[in-house]
Amino acid sequence: MSSVENEESLETQVIEFTKQLENADLDDTSKASILLHRATALESLNLPEKASQDARFALNLNSTLQPQVKQLLDRLNAVASNTTTSKPQDPRVASFQHHLSSLEGADIAHIRSFVSSSDFVSILTACGTVDTPPRVKSLAFMILTKLFNPAAAEKYPFTYIIEQCAACFSHCIDQGKNEAKLLAYNTLIAIFQTSMTVGSAILCQEGTIEEMMDVVEFETVPVQLAVAQVLTIASSDKSCRTQILKYAVNWLVNMAGRSKTDPQLKAAAGTALTKLKAQPNDETTTKKEDQPTESLEDTMRKMHLTNESLVDSLQQIIKSKTSDASLVLNAVEGLAYACLKPEIKDKLGKDAEFIKCLSTLALSTTNNADANSNPLLFGIGTIFSSLTMYRPVMDEQQKQMKKLRDLANAKQQAAGGPGKDEADDPRENDDAVESRIKLCVSNGAALALMVLSKNTSVNLRAVAAQTYLNLVTPQSVRGQLLQQGIVKGLLPLSRSDIVASQALAKLAITADPRIAFQGDTVLDLVRPFLELCKDANSQLRQFEGLMALTNLASIDDRVRLMIEDADGMTVFENLQLSNNDMVQRAATEMVCNMTFCDPVFERYSDPxxxxxxxxxxxxxxxxxxxxxxxxxxxxxxxxxxxxxxxxxxxxxxxxxxxxxxxxxxxxxxxxxxxxxxxxxxxxxxxxxxxxxxxxxxxxxxxxxxxxxxxxxxxxxxxxxxxxxxxxxxxxxxx
Known part of the structure; x- marks a missing residue:
């Protein structure tokens, strides 16, 4: 077995173990056994932190596993030691590991003592220092994540934690030195990444943003860049947006609109503005008592900065193929928010060069273990998902609601109001989406999604699955996608993601299975398609699962026998009673097909x-x-x-x-x-x-x-x- 195949097999095992752990009926002994198996697989995938976590959790559930857990932890420690023979291990690793373990089930007194200690300051510093070793920074982030996101929030000392974090932030800012300010802002970004609640509580303290923006013009470019990145991540929080719109918009617009602005700073400011622009209109254009007299639109207009020029600058960064990772990440994030709007979606979706560069950018991360690759890939996946997303199909109740909304909009227009429903934009019509999909497919989007589909991040895999489903929806591109090897990306996803199964089903309905699915691949599709048939919340999925299975079963006796072994006939017989004519018809066609299977024939012939x-x-x-x-x-x-x-x-x-x-x-x-x-x-x-x-x-x-x-x-x-x-x-x- 090749190393790639071995890795895929291990990833499949991890997914299967994770799925088993979701079973609420499992007792602690069974959970512990599964966790230990998953830890062993994670060890083989070179993910020691996750393997160690699973092993320790397994031991907590079942103390009899101590010998096996000890062996696994010894192996992990030995590997860690071998990789650092050239220099001694950073002493913070052992300290941070100890604190991470101590937070498991810690009481309030311990937490209060911990966050008031110098060790906690060291952890915050590790998160905010650029050259912190990856292992140390990873542990620091894990500690903040566990500290800020407790399993039980009741009586948890959130206020005290926020006060201590805010005190550290203020202490660094008050020093007035550039290094201290960089540390403060980068640490605040890390806090936002681990908890939007804690981050916004610190930034929204009275006078914080106002004082920050009063002196930002006099800061060095690195500090200004850090400020812009804080504003960018904070723009996702409603309370922070209010403060940003009040105090920071002028500076952001100036930075994004000036031609001589540092490229990284220009991209970061543009990203913050696109996130602000992506919010509901009442937040960015409606004047309130605590907001400035000028809206975001007014401020941009004064600087001759339009949505199109803002997107153009970010778009050019991607097309320039720059090697500046921070610059690219900001541009991708900004475009991911901007392309939620139909006009931007239309603009990006017609630019073949941009789509090709975006696909190439995703493929370039395959040999990059940098932690920044996941946010970058998520942004790329979000852009492709937005460009290819069809308008949701409405049920009868939703159609009636839309009629009422259209009537209200017509009355608004007659009275001189806006009265425009973005959902009716022709750039969101099926023909427009299909045109964008064709361009994406021709310029490597499916290959880019392959990178996302192999990632261990659940969010990345979900984005990949949804975008794959978007891509396969038009029948006209399915042959091209099959030639590009889309099945290799979809099949691993389908084992845990029903959206990926639906995408495979669409391919299986229209393609000749003997050509599209080589070798035993057809057998791997049976269970994902049966899961579609069982989805009581979506009759479309049931129909497509039935149609796909019918096509597969029509050419291979092995498929029919596998369906029979998986109790597929019970599923089909239930769906024969569906109130949906198409589902009932497809289920009956499947039953007809299955009568060629000897066990089914014999059972149906028994009075x-x-x-x-x-x-x-x-x-x-x-x-x-x-x-x-x-x-x-x-x-x-x-x-x-x-x-x-x-x-x-x-x-x-x-x-x-x-x-x-x-x-x-x-x-x-x-x-x-x-x-x-x-x-x-x-x-x-x-x-x-x-x-x-x-x-x-x-x-x-x-x-x-x-x-x-x-x-x-x-x-x-x-x-x-x-x-x-x-x-x-x-x-x-x-």
């Missing part, structure tokens, strides 16, 4: 087990929908080769009336053909049925088919059955 199944097929074969009648009669035609199935058909109420309708002159040719085959089997197995069939004029209907049907195979089959009538003493009318 002791399947009378109700045959009755349902008889009812569906006599329904209003032609396609459902064809599928149900097709299943009965296959089963009719069994005497037991024939016996069950004749026990169904009004069976002869139903049988006679299959050969009506007005019926579809497919149903007529299946009906004739069932008649042949019934007469062969049950000769006494002939008189009942004659009572229903079946012989005359067959004669009419022989005379009038245009399909030779149907006429020939009808003549063969008429011979059976004659052989059983029926005199045919001329």
């Amino acid at each position: 002791d087990r399947s009378q109700n199944r045959i009755r349902l097929l008889m009812i569906l074969s006599d329904g209003e929908d032609p396609a459902t009648r064809r599928a149900a009669s097709g299943a009965l035609a296959i089963l009719a080769n069994s005497p037991g199935a024939c016996d069950m058909m004749l026990k169904v109420d009004k069976c002869y009336e139903r049988i006679a309708r299959w050969v009506d002159e007005e019926e579809t040719v497919d149903v007529q053909h299946r009906g004739i085959e069932i008649l042949r089997c019934l007469i062969t197995h049950q000769k006494d049925v002939v008189s009942h069939l004659v009572e229903e004029q079946v012989d005359n209907k067959l004669i009419a088919l022989v005379k009038k049907c245009q399909v030779q195979v149907v006429r020939s089959a009808a003549m063969e059955v008429l011979k059976l009538f004659v052989a059983n003493g029926v005199k045919l009318q001329a």
Whole structure:
């Protein structure tokens, strides 16, 4: 097995163990065992921190695992020691590991003591210092995450924690030195990244932003850049936005609008503005008592800074292929927020060069273990997701609500108000989205998503799955996507993400499985597609899962046997009772397909087990929908080769009336053909049925088919059955 295949196998194991842990019925012993297995897989994936966490948690749940846990931790420590033989390990590693462990289940007194200690200041400093070793910084972030996000918030000393963090921030700022200010702002960014609540509480203290902006013009460029990055991340919080709109907008607009601004600072300011612009209009344009007299739009207009020019500058950074990681990250984040707007979505979605550069940027992270690659990939994935996202399909209630909203908007327009509903923008129509999708597919978007799909981040994988689903929606690009190897990216995702399963189902519905899914891949698709069929919240997913399985099962006996082994028939039989005609039809087609599977055929032929199944097929074969009648009669035609199935058909109420309708002159040719085959089997197995069939004029209907049907195979089959009538003493009318 290659190293890549081995890594994919290990990732699959981690996903499977994680899924098992979500089972609420697991006892502590079972959880501990699964955690230890996951820790071993994480160790092999070179993720020692996560492996250590799982191992320690397993030990807490089951103390009898101490020998195995000790062995694993010894191996992890040995690896850590071998990687640092050239220089001694940073003493903060052991200290931070100790504090991380001590926070597990710590009481309030311990937490208050910890955050008032010099060790806590050291942890904050490690987060805010640029050249902190990755291992040390990782542990520091883990400590802040655990400290700021407790399992139980009741009586938790949040206020005290915020006070201590704010005191450290103020102490650094008050020193007046550039290094101290950089440390303060970078630490605040780290706090925001681990808890938006704590970060906003510090920044929104009375006078903090106001004082920060009063002196920002006199700061060095690195400090200004740090300020801009604080404002960027804080723009996601509503209370911070109010303060930023009041005190910081002028400076941000100046930095983004000046041609001579440092490129990194210009990009950071532009990113902050795009995030502010992406907020609801009432926050950025409506004047309130505690806001400035000028709105964000007014301020930008005075500087001749438009949305388009703002996006242009960020777009050019991506197209310039600069190696400045911070600059690129800011540009990507800004564009990710900006492209939520239809006009920006349209602009970016028509720029083939930009899309290609964005795809190349994602691919360039494959050999980069830098922690910044995840935020970058998330931004890239968000842009692709926005460009390719279709307008949601509305149910009847939503359609009625939209009519009322349209009526209200029309009245607003008549009264001189805006009255515009962004959802009606033609740039959001299906044709516009499909045009953007084609350009994305032609310029490497699917290859970029491959990088996201292999990431261990749950958020990145979710973005990849949704964007894959967007890409495969137009049938016109599915062949191209298959050629680009989209299945390799989707298959690992489908094991834990139903959206990825739906994307695969769309491919499987229209593609020839023998070409699209090589080797045993078709077998790997069975369970994801069955999960779609089980999704009671989405009839579309049920339909697409059924259609995909029908296509796979039609060409491979192994698929049918695997479906049977996974209890797929129970799923299909339940969906035959769906109130959705398309789902009912697809489920019946699947049942028909599965009757070629020997175990299914035998079960459906057993009168002791399947009378109700045959009755349902008889009812569906006599329904209003032609396609459902064809599928149900097709299943009965296959089963009719069994005497037991024939016996069950004749026990169904009004069976002869139903049988006679299959050969009506007005019926579809497919149903007529299946009906004739069932008649042949019934007469062969049950000769006494002939008189009942004659009572229903079946012989005359067959004669009419022989005379009038245009399909030779149907006429020939009808003549063969008429011979059976004659052989059983029926005199045919001329």
